Each structure stands twice: as C-alpha cells, then as structure tokens.
Amino acid sequence: xxxxxxxxxxxxxxxxxxxxxxxxxxxxxxxxxxxxxxxxxxxxxxxxxxxxxxxxxxxxxxxxxxxxxxxxxxxxxxxxxxxxxxxxxxxxxxxxxxxxxxxxxxxxxxxxxxxxxxxxxxxxxxxxxxxxxxxxxxxxxxxxxxxxxxxxxxxxxxxxxxxxxxxxxxxxxxxxxxxxxxxxxxxxxxxxxxxxxxxxxxxxxxxxxxxxxxxxxxxxxxxxxxxxxxxxxxxxxxxxxxxxxxxxxxxxxxxxxxxxxxxxxxxxxxxxxxxxxxxxxxxxxxxxxxxxxxxxxxxxxxxxxxxxxxxxxxxxxxxxxxxxxxxxxxxxxxxxxxxxxxxxxxxxxxxxxxxxxxxxxxxxxxxxxxxxxxxxxxxxxxxxxxxxxxxxxxxxxxxxxxxxxxxxxxxx
Numbered sequence: 001x002x003x004x005x006x007x008x009x010x011x012x013x014x015x016x017x018x019x020x021x022x023x024x025x026x027x028x029x030x031x032x033x034x035x036x037x038x039x040x041x042x043x044x045x046x047x048x049x050x051x052x053x054x055x056x057x058x059x060x061x062x063x064x065x066x067x068x069x070x071x072x073x074x075x076x077x078x079x080x081x082x083x084x085x086x087x088x089x090x091x092x093x094x095x096x097x098x099x100x101x102x103x104x105x106x107x108x109x110x111x112x113x114x115x116x117x118x119x120x121x122x123x124x125x126x127x128x129x130x131x132x133x134x135x136x137x138x139x140x141x142x143x144x145x146x147x148x149x150x151x152x153x154x155x156x157x158x159x160x161x162x163x164x165x166x167x168x169x170x171x172x173x174x175x176x177x178x179x180x181x182x183x184x185x186x187x188x189x190x191x192x193x194x195x196x197x198x199x200x201x202x203x204x205x206x207x208x209x210x211x212x213x214x215x216x217x218x219x220x221x222x223x224x225x226x227x228x229x230x231x232x233x234x235x236x237x238x239x240x241x242x243x244x245x246x247x248x249x250x251x252x253x254x255x256x257x258x259x260x261x262x263x264x265x266x267x268x269x270x271x272x273x274x275x276x277x278x279x280x281x282x283x284x285x286x287x288x289x290x291x292x293x294x295x296x297x298x299x300x301x302x303x304x305x306x307x308x309x310x311x312x313x314x315x316x317x318x319x320x321x322x323x324x325x326x327x328x329x330x331x332x333x334x335x336x337x338x339x340x341x342x343x344x345x346x347x348x349x350x351x352x353x354x355x356x357x358x359x360x361x362x363x364x365x366x367x368x369x370x371x372x373x374x375x376x377x378x379x380x381x382x383x384x385x386x387x388x389x390x391x392x393x394x395x396x397x398x399x400x401x402x403x404x405x406x407x408x409x410x411x412x
Contacts, residue, residue, distance in 0.1 A: 010051055012039065021047035025058045034065050069156040076153065078119055079103075079112035085149045092239055095217060102142055106131065116150070117159040121167045128172060136175045143168060183301040184311030187319035193299055194368050199262060202289045205274040207259045209290070209309055211365050212250050213316045213334045215242060216287045216309055222273040227252075227260060233354070234260075243337040251358035255365040316364060325360055333357050 003011045003022065011022040011033075019039040025032055036042075036050040054064040076084075082103050090096045111123050124146065131139045147165035154160040185193060194210055197203040209219045218236045227234050232252040241248045252260070263273050276285045290309035299307050313334045320330035332353060 006044065008048065008051070009055075010036075010044075010048060021051075023051045023054055023064075025055070025064070027058055027061075027063055032063070032065065034068075066156065066158075070158065073153070073157050074115070074117065076116050076157070077112060078114050078116050079108050081116045081149050081153045082107070082146075085152045089148075089152075095242075099145070102138060102145075106138070106142060107146070116153050117157055119150075119161065119164065121161075121164050121171070124164055124168050125171060128168060132172050133175055181314065182308045182311040183303070183305040184314035184318075185299055185307045186302060187315045187322070189299075190312065190315050190319070191368050191370065193294075196297065201263070201266070201274055201276055202285045202293070204259050204263055205285050206290050206293070206309060208256055210312045210316075210368060211253060211255050211259070211361070213313055213361070213364070214248070214250060215240075215313070215335060216290070218248075218250075218335075220274060220284050220287065223271045224264075224267065224273060225271065227273070229257065229260075232257065232358075241335060243335075248335055249352055249354055251354055251361055253358070253362045253365040255369050256361075319364060319367065320360065323363065329353060329356055329360060333360055 021037045023034045023036045037047045057064040150162045234250040236248045274285045295306040
C-alpha cells in the first residue's frame with residue numbers, strides 16, 4: 001500500500017484490488033486523512049470537488065471525518081448503541097449475558113427504539129424510577145452502564161447528551177441500601193445436602209460446585225477440553241473467572257473426579273460437561289435449577305432464608321476458617337483476587353499454589369462426603385421422597401431409586 005501526492009492536498013492510495021483518493025488536512029495541530037472517493041468510482045476532478053467541500057468544513061474549525069460519521073450514525077437507537085458497546089467491551093466478562101439482560105428487561109421495552117442522540121433525562125427517569133428503591137443495585141448499575149454507552153457513542157456524535165446519568169441521579173435522590181450476602185448453608189450441614197443430591201445432570205453440577213468452591217458460571221459452562229484427568233486439573237478460562245487475568249487451575253479431588261466421570265459416561269456429542277436439553281435459551285444447566293431445588297427442599301441459612309448455590313462458597317470459607325486454613329490460601333481456593341494481595345503485589349504474582357490448594361480441597365471433600373449414619377439416613381429419606389415426586393417426569397429416577405435402596409442397605 002502506497003500513497004502518492006497529486007498536488008493540492010490530494011493523494012491517491014494505491015492498493016491491491018483498487019485504490020482511493022485521500023484528502024490530507026490539518027486540524028488542532030494534527031494531520032488527518034479522509035477518503036474523498038474510490039479510484040474506480042470517481043475521477044480525479046470529482047475527487048478535487050469533494051476535497052473543496054470538505055476544506056470549507058475544516059476552515060470553519062470542524063472535523064469533516066467526525067461529521068461524516070455522525071451523519072452515518074444519526075439513526076442509531078438506544079438498543080443499537082447498547083448492543084454495540086456490549087459487543088466491543090463486555091464479551092470478555094464472566095457474566096456478560098447478565099450485563100445485557102438488564103437492559104433487555106428494564107431499558108429496551110421503554111426506550112430501546114429512541115434515537116440515542118434524542119434520549120432525554122425524563123425518558124431515563126421513566127426507566128429507573130420504578131426500580132430505584134426496590135431494586136437499587138440493578139438500577140444503579142443500569143445508570144452507570146448507560147453513562148458508559150452514551151460516552152462511547154458521543155465520540156462519533158457530539159449531539160449525544162453524556163450528562164443525562166448525572167442529572168437523573170440528582171432527581172432520583174439518595175437510597176439507604178445495605179448489601180446482603182447470598183444466603184449460605186452453615187458449613188456443618190453441607191454433608192447432609194450433598195448426600196441428598198441425586199446423580200442427575202443438574203445435581204452432579206451442584207455437587208461439583210460444592211466440592212470445588214468456584215463460581216456458578218465456572219461449573220455450569222464447563223467444557224470437556226478444560227478437564228485433564230491425568231493431571232487431575234480443571235483449567236477454567238479467564239473469560240469465566242471474575243477478576244483474574246489468566247485462567248484458573250482447579251485441583252481435582254477424588255470426589256470431583258468421581259462426579260466428572262459420571263458425566264463423562266453420559267456426555268453424548270456435546271462439548272459441555274453439564275449439557276441440558278431442557279435449558280431455556282442455553283445448552284447447559286442453570287443456576288436457577290440449583291436454587292429451585294434448594295428452596296423446594298427447605299435448605300435454609302441461620303436466619304431462616306432459603307440458601308443459594310453461590311452461598312456454598314461462603315460455607316466453604318467458614319469451614320476453612322475453623323479448620324485454620326491460611327487466609328490467603330482459603331481466599332485463593334474460592335477465586336478471590338484478594339488472595340494475590342495488593343495491586344502492586346499482584347504485578348509480581350506467579351505461583352498459583354496448586355498443590356497447597358489441592359490439600360485443602362481434599363480435606364474439604366473428605367468432610368463433605370463423610371457423614372454419620374444418622375445424617376445419612378435423614379439425607380437418603382429426603383432424596384427418596386424427592387425422587388418419588390419426580391419419577392413420572394424424569395427418566396433417570398428409577399436408576400437413582402435402585403441406588404438409594406443399595407445405600408439404605410449399607411447404612412447399618
């Protein structure tokens with residue numbers, strides 16, 4: 001690719017398959033280039049006429065390239081702008097689907113078709129005001145993220161009002177909101193809930209979640225190419241690990257390998273470890289499936305609230321504290337970036353303490369899978385009752401019921 005001067009600030013850029021006429025102009029102390037036509041479509045004379053028109057814009061102190069882009073993006077809607085920003089800046093996030101889902105639920109139905117350059121503070125207020133007090137964390141995130149989208153679009157279109165989020169915040173007022181952690185099962189009860197789980201796909205996924213201590217998305221979206229049975233390591237890609245700049249190696253304990261091998265025998269052609277034909281919009285099991293089972297089977301925290309799947313990370317952390325596991329090591333086991341220390345310390349971080357974590361997770365696995373005979377009877381009774389409720393709709397239940405009978409025989 002080469003540029004050749006034709007005189008009068010007009011250049012021709014020659015490239016394989018064709019070329020373009022370029023206008024070289026200087027604005028705000030910087031040289032800029034602008035296409036004024038393709039060689040195959042316009043003559044040199046026509047290119048000079050277009051150059052003259054653009055020169056008038058430059059003499060007025062305006063940028064012709066920016067104005068051309070603004071004209072092209074004039075019809076950009078709020079939904080178009082949000083999806084464009086999401087595609088460019090959010091696809092790497094561990095929960096990128098949650099990011100866009102907020103807009104699909106709260107924003108697009110009300111202002112999605114509004115041209116982003118015509119969006120007003122009143123229209124944004126109609127979106128945020130109904131959820132500002134009752135769903136404050138969601139509303140706050142939407143306001144912040146909408147501000148990012150507006151700034152992104154304003155680079156090409158100066159008509160976009162980037163001050164809307166600030167004006168809206170002033171009109172919505174202050175909310176006294178106290179963040180609540182995910183309800184978590186007391187660590188002493190984890191073996192009982194583990195024993196109550198069947199060998200279904202969803203329950204195997206929940207078992208792996210409990211034993212590994214990783215986040216839900218790491219488990220539900222796990223793929224077979226991430227699992228190395230020979231090395232007993234499961235490497236979660238960085239795209240699914242919150243805050244980490246590289247993949248996260250999970251030391252596979254005997255209990256985890258047992259769960260994975262059960263899934264391996266039913267894998268079919270799917271690359272997913274926990275593939276589900278019944279999943280809504282997805283090919284893998286959902287976190288809602290875990291939470292629904294926990295709620296329906298009356299597993300509650302110390303305050304009497306139904307526990308969540310995410311809460312098992314807290315259960316593990318409490319167990320690790322009483323087991324006197326080193327703080328940073330315990331934090332590392334559950335993928336907390338704080339395990340790497342301060343920002344400066346993280347810059348020098350190299351060792352992932354895989355074997356040290358393996359010892360901790362083996363001890364946790366031994367605790368989770370080793371319950372008393374009385375606890376085992378209680379868990380098996382609960383599992384049997386749940387499976388009998390579902391056996392007409394779920395094909396794998398008969399096999400699980402036969403397994404329970406064998407388990408009952410082993411209790412005494």
